[in-house]
Amino acid sequence: MPFSNAGIASGLGRWHHLDNIRTRAGPFTNLDVFDGDSVSAAMESMKILVIGAGGLGCEILKDLALSGFKDIHIIDMDTIDISNLNRQFLFRKSDVGKFKADVAAKFVESRVKGVRITPHTCKIQDFDEDFYMQFQIVVCGLDSIEARRWINAMLVNMVDPDVEDSIKPLIDGGTEGFKGHSRVILPSVTSCIECQLDMHAPRAAVPLCTLATIPRQPEHCIEWAQIIAWDNEKPFPKLDKDDPEHIGWLYRKALERAKEYGIEGVTYAKTQGVVKNIIPAIASTNAIIAASCCNEALKIASNCAPFLGYPNENYMMYSGNDSIYTYTFKHEKKDDCAVCGVVARELSVKPDWTLQELLDSLSTRPDVQMKKPSVRTETKTLYMQSPPSLEESTRPNLTKTLAELGLVDKEEIGVTDPAFAFVSFKFRLRFV
Numbered sequence: 001m002p003f004s005n006a007g008i009a010s011g012l013g014r015w016h017h018l019d020n021i022r023t024r025a026g027p028f029t030n031l032d033v034f035d036g037d038s039v040s041a042a043m044e045s046m047k048i049l050v051i052g053a054g055g056l057g058c059e060i061l062k063d064l065a066l067s068g069f070k071d072i073h074i075i076d077m078d079t080i081d082i083s084n085l086n087r088q089f090l091f092r093k094s095d096v097g098k099f100k101a102d103v104a105a106k107f108v109e110s111r112v113k114g115v116r117i118t119p120h121t122c123k124i125q126d127f128d129e130d131f132y133m134q135f136q137i138v139v140c141g142l143d144s145i146e147a148r149r150w151i152n153a154m155l156v157n158m159v160d161p162d163v164e165d166s167i168k169p170l171i172d173g174g175t176e177g178f179k180g181h182s183r184v185i186l187p188s189v190t191s192c193i194e195c196q197l198d199m200h201a202p203r204a205a206v207p208l209c210t211l212a213t214i215p216r217q218p219e220h221c222i223e224w225a226q227i228i229a230w231d232n233e234k235p236f237p238k239l240d241k242d243d244p245e246h247i248g249w250l251y252r253k254a255l256e257r258a259k260e261y262g263i264e265g266v267t268y269a270k271t272q273g274v275v276k277n278i279i280p281a282i283a284s285t286n287a288i289i290a291a292s293c294c295n296e297a298l299k300i301a302s303n304c305a306p307f308l309g310y311p312n313e314n315y316m317m318y319s320g321n322d323s324i325y326t327y328t329f330k331h332e333k334k335d336d337c338a339v340c341g342v343v344a345r346e347l348s349v350k351p352d353w354t355l356q357e358l359l360d361s362l363s364t365r366p367d368v369q370m371k372k373p374s375v376r377t378e379t380k381t382l383y384m385q386s387p388p389s390l391e392e393s394t395r396p397n398l399t400k401t402l403a404e405l406g407l408v409d410k411e412e413i414g415v416t417d418p419a420f421a422f423v424s425f426k427f428r429l430r431f432v
């Protein structure tokens with residue numbers, strides 16, 4: 001008999017096993033904060049926010065509902081695509097085109113009686129501080145770094161040292177193929193997502209010379225077809241990554257080259273994957289990472305056991321590539337973190353760089369990754385992305401060198417980006 005039915009069949013009820021955990025102290029329970037009698041009532045009145053209703057989000061929503069949370073909100077602006085159905089198990093074929101958050105909420109509500117799920121079919125950026133303040137815990141099942149950075153900046157910004165309830169634990173799960181992570185962030189107390197940004201370093205590009213001269217992997221042949229062969233032969237005016245004819249052309253070119261070098265593994269699907277930068281989503285990875293996130297949520301909500309992130313290990317890495325491997329470690333808070341730190345971060349620059357080169361370096365540095373930075377010093381505006389009039393008047397600065405702009409060694413600059421509306425990143429220039 002499946003474990004989950006055992007309690008029901010024996011007349012003990014659906015929550016019997018959960019209540020064993022919630023009401024009884026375990027070997028790691030801190031008895032100063034654990035109160036078994038009040039846990040289930042406390043969890044019933046607790047509001048928890050889930051961000052993302054995709055592969056991870058479906059799992060998280062189901063796990064939270066079955067962990068005894070009764071008041072759950074979910075934000076996702078996406079609609080259901082037919083390609084989601086193999087793993088996003090709350091959706092059916094008849095749901096294609098509907099909002100993920102709506103369908104997921106209804107499905108879980110219908111299967112777990114007594115739980116209320118409020119869907120929001122919009123962007124996280126559409127809500128303000130007052131909205132986020134109503135929750136006790138935030139769980140993210142996102143695939144975008146931008147969205148993570150935004151909610152992280154919002155939650156850190158919301159912390160008021162005099163109000164204990166203003167610290168909202170942020171539980172973040174992420175998966176990429178057979179790899180995944182879960183981590184807990186106590187905004188302003190422990191290392192935040194911005195402190196850990198280098199964990200999301202963009203994948204290293206293959207040097208062009210490797211592509212042009214000595215391909216070793218099927219990916220090299222596909223990138224060669226996309227970058228070099230396409231440019232030389234221009235089979236269509238502009239590459240459309242969604243056009244099967246274009247992908248087909250790249251596939252045949254890549255296959256030819258792979259044969260020439262005795263490389264195996266170039267397929268149509270692989271070509272599409274490399275060109276569109278698709279990493280296959282693995283249902284089991286999502287299930288494992290979501291379970292880990294919800295386990296942390298249960299521990300935070302009930303105090304039944306110490307949770308990830310306080311005071312030590314805060315980051316769990318999982319890899320299912322070769323058997324199963326996990327590693328949990330402490331990612332340290334950075335004093336010069338742009339979001340939660342207290343000091344300006346040092347930025348090595350050359351005085352003869354143009355302002356444009358400085359901006360480019362901000363977008364490529366793994367620990368910054370800003371796409372549309374605006375820059376100012378304490379006294380003047382160097383470059384603004386918007387409004388258009390200001391962009392136009394500051395644009396001539398882009399071609400001037402830092403020295404020409406009057407910037408000096410150890411000068412502090414403030415950088416803003418629309419992706420982090422209210423955060424100004426502080427950097428101290430260091431001339432090298």
Ligand SMILES: [Zn+2]
Pocket residue numbers: 191192193194195196333334337338339340341
């Ligand atoms: Zn930080």
